Amino acid sequence: MRSAGGPATIEAMIEFRNLTKRYGRTLAVDSLSFAVRPGVVTGFLGPNGAGKSTTMRLALGLDAPTEGEALVAGCRYRDLQSPLRNVGALLDATAVDGARTAADHLGWQARSNRIPGVRARMLLEQVGLDEVARRPVGKFSLGMKQRLGIAAALLGDPPIVVLDEPVNGLDPDGVRWIRQLLRSLATEGRTVLVSSHLMSEMAITADRLVVIARGHLIADGTVDELAGQHGAAVNVRTPLEAELRSLLERAGARVVPEPNGRMSVTGLDAAAIGELAAREAIPLTELMRQPVSLEEAYMRLTADRSDFHARSTSERDDG
Amino acid sequence: MADVLAAEWLKIRTARYARYVLGVFAAFTALMPLLAWYFVTTWDSLTPAARAHAALGPLPEFLGWIASLCMAVFGALAITSEYSSGMIRTTFTAMPRRRTVFAAKGAIVAVVTFGVTSAALVATLVSGAIIVGGRPIADQTPLNPSGFALVAATAVAVTAFALIGLGLGAVTRSAVASVVGLTLLWYVVPLFSMHLPAPWAAWVSSLVPGALAGELAGAGNANSVFAAVLSPPEAFLVMLAYIAVPLAAGAIVISHRDA
Numbered sequence: 001m002r003s004a005g006g007p008a009t010i011e012a013m014i015e016f017r018n019l020t021k022r023y024g025r026t027l028a029v030d031s032l033s034f035a036v037r038p039g040v041v042t043g044f045l046g047p048n049g050a051g052k053s054t055t056m057r058l059a060l061g062l063d064a065p066t067e068g069e070a071l072v073a074g075c076r077y078r079d080l081q082s083p084l085r086n087v088g089a090l091l092d093a094t095a096v097d098g099a100r101t102a103a104d105h106l107g108w109q110a111r112s113n114r115i116p117g118v119r120a121r122m123l124l125e126q127v128g129l130d131e132v133a134r135r136p137v138g139k140f141s142l143g144m145k146q147r148l149g150i151a152a153a154l155l156g157d158p159p160i161v162v163l164d165e166p167v168n169g170l171d172p173d174g175v176r177w178i179r180q181l182l183r184s185l186a187t188e189g190r191t192v193l194v195s196s197h198l199m200s201e202m203a204i205t206a207d208r209l210v211v212i213a214r215g216h217l218i219a220d221g222t223v224d225e226l227a228g229q230h231g232a233a234v235n236v237r238t239p240l241e242a243e244l245r246s247l248l249e250r251a252g253a254r255v256v257p258e259p260n261g262r263m264s265v266t267g268l269d270a271a272a273i274g275e276l277a278a279r280e281a282i283p284l285t286e287l288m289r290q291p292v293s294l295e296e297a298y299m300r301l302t303a304d305r306s307d308f309h310a311r312s313t314s315e316r317d318d319g
Numbered sequence: 320m321a322d323v324l325a326a327e328w329l330k331i332r333t334a335r336y337a338r339y340v341l342g343v344f345a346a347f348t349a350l351m352p353l354l355a356w357y358f359v360t361t362w363d364s365l366t367p368a369a370r371a372h373a374a375l376g377p378l379p380e381f382l383g384w385i386a387s388l389c390m391a392v393f394g395a396l397a398i399t400s401e402y403s404s405g406m407i408r409t410t411f412t413a414m415p416r417r418r419t420v421f422a423a424k425g426a427i428v429a430v431v432t433f434g435v436t437s438a439a440l441v442a443t444l445v446s447g448a449i450i451v452g453g454r455p456i457a458d459q460t461p462l463n464p465s466g467f468a469l470v471a472a473t474a475v476a477v478t479a480f481a482l483i484g485l486g487l488g489a490v491t492r493s494a495v496a497s498v499v500g501l502t503l504l505w506y507v508v509p510l511f512s513m514h515l516p517a518p519w520a521a522w523v524s525s526l527v528p529g530a531l532a533g534e535l536a537g538a539g540n541a542n543s544v545f546a547a548v549l550s551p552p553e554a555f556l557v558m559l560a561y562i563a564v565p566l567a568a569g570a571i572v573i574s575h576r577d578a
Contacts, residue, residue, distance in 0.1 A: 060412050063505035063577035078415040089412050095405030112326035112413045
């Protein structure tokens with residue numbers, strides 16, 4: 001999966017190199033390194049407070065990294081000539097002046113990057129806001145504000161799109177609309193980075209997943225890889241429970257006892273478990289690979305970090 | 320810079336705070352001829368003896384005093400409103416060169432403030448003079464070159480107030496903190512400084528921003544809490560310092576702090 005990133009695609013990439021951000025004594029992002037590639041939707045996942053929004057602010061040059069760097073289209077965001085033509089971002093759809101009309105909200109952003117006004121009108125039509133273009137944004141519902149934010153992100157027809165929790169607070173129609181939009185943006189060859197704290201949403205929308213917790217990168221791969229690596233458990237049943245358990249744990253597996261004398265084993269695949277049991281003459285009455293949902297894989301990935309999070313005090317909450 | 324100016328100009332024309340602040344100032348401006356007219360009708364009914372005790376303050380100076388606060392708040396809100404709504408992030412995403420954005424905001428705040436304030440002051444000066452007519456009412460700003468010079472100096476001083484507001488807004492990022500600071504400078508410090516022991520009272524009362532318009536125009540600051548120790552060039556330099564210090568502090572803070 002790492003073959004896509006040749007020099008030809010640098011223009012459309014986001015790259016984090018050893019990125020670290022500290023707020024006072026709180027480490028929000030810790031030596032984060034990963035790349036976001038064009039042509040696919042990359043889901044950026046993590047529990048609330050994992051550092052997703054901080055990472056996005058660092059990518060957009062809003063916050064300065066303590067160490068490392070964030071590169072968009074091959075350079076630092078602040079060095080981009082016409083940033084909106086390179087990167088489109090939606091961080092917070094409610095961050096608008098309520099008295100300003102939708103047309104003016106896009107209008108000032110278009111002027112700032114010499115984007116023709118006709119483009120703003122086209123986008124308002126595309127996101128279904130053309131009829132309310134002359135109404136103050138303060139009267140918009142959250143869903144309408146999200147659409148307006150998406151329109152602003154697409155204003156410069158950018159090859160890179162960064163969206164922070166775009167489906168938050170949307171109704172099912174809006175969620176589906178965003179899902180289809182992200183898909184089509186990726187199909188057009190754009191780089192799409194979209195954050196969420198909901199694995200269920202990303203399982204449907206994203207092709208690749210980057211998972212962080214407490215500022216650390218804990219997974220980076222395709223949706224299938226993640227479900228395979230971190231989810232696959234094997235259900236085993238045996239009359240010699242204690243023996244099998246200690247045998248498997250010595251072999252490095254993690255064993256969770258379940259009701260009915262069954263145990264759930266992770267860290268070893270079914271073949272390895274069968275072989276080990278046979279060698280020690282432990283009879284197995286059941287040996288079955290359990291297909292684990294991405295949701296469970298995510299819960300397992302982030303479980304340890306969340307425990308730590310719950311125990312530590314005085315954390316800066318930052319989605 | 321031209322693109323940033325165009326964007327910031329559109330923003331300021333369509334912002335909520337601009338409507339509110341300029342609306343309040345317009346209401347006060349409309350009140351000035353009414354005040355003159357009310358005074359004149361009362362004055363006409365008085366006996367000559369009573370007339371000697373009736374006083375109407377100079378209306379352009381009074382309006383200039385109001386304008387100082389309104390426009391200082393206008394300048395502060397030009398930046399703090401974006402911090403409180405979170406829109407500052409959209410601004411810096413679209414225009415990552417923050418000092419350019421800050422300079423554009425400063426230029427627009429200065430031009431709008433100077434334009435609006437001089438128009439309002441001239442209107443007040445002329446309408447007041449017409450309403451008062453030939454009546455010998457004391458303390459009126461004269462409708463002559465020295466009157467217009469005072470109005471121009473007041474508009475410059477109000478513009479300085481607006482830029483102080485912008486600088487304070489950029490440093491504090493808080494509308495409340497900025498307005499508290501501005502009110503201290505506009506009202507509280509002058510009230511206290513006149514009670515300082517000599518020669519401090521005269522010096523401090525000449526150096527507060529409200530005193531500068533009278534000194535800049537060479538008109539002095541009679542009948543006010545302010546003193547007039549400074550010559551016009553000195554007043555101008557002090558005014559520049561009042562603008563430069565908060566703006567420089569704002570420019571440093573805005574480009575180094577996380578948005």
